[in-house]
Amino acid sequence: MRSKLIIVGLIAGLLSIGAWSSHGQIDKTRNVSYEYQVIADPTAWAGQDEGLKKLNQLGTQGWEITGVVQYGDKPPILYLKRVIR
Numbered sequence: 001m002r003s004k005l006i007i008v009g010l011i012a013g014l015l016s017i018g019a020w021s022s023h024g025q026i027d028k029t030r031n032v033s034y035e036y037q038v039i040a041d042p043t044a045w046a047g048q049d050e051g052l053k054k055l056n057q058l059g060t061q062g063w064e065i066t067g068v069v070q071y072g073d074k075p076p077i078l079y080l081k082r083v084i085r
Helices: 002-021 048-060
Strands: 034-040 064-069 077-083
Touching: none
Parallel strands: none
Antiparallel strands: 034 077, 064 077
16 A cells, blocks of 8 residues: 555656646747847946936846946946847
8 A cells, every 4th residue: 555655656746847847938949139238337427316217228128237347447337238129
C-alpha cells in the first residue's frame, strides 16, 4: 500500500513539474529590434526636478535606462533603449 502511494506521489510530482515548466515565456522565436540613445544625465545639467521630468517623458516614449557610466567629475552618461515599433 505504501509503495503505491509513493508511486502515485512521484507521478503527480513529475506531471506538475512538466506542467510548470511549460508556462515559461511565450513566443520565444519573435524577433525584437531595439533602438538606442546615449544622453547626459538630465538631473545633473537641468536640476533634479526638471531632470526627472525629462526622464519621465523619455519613459512614456518607451525608453529604458540600460546602463550608466561616469568618468571622473563629468556628469553621468545614460544608455537608453526601446523596442522599435
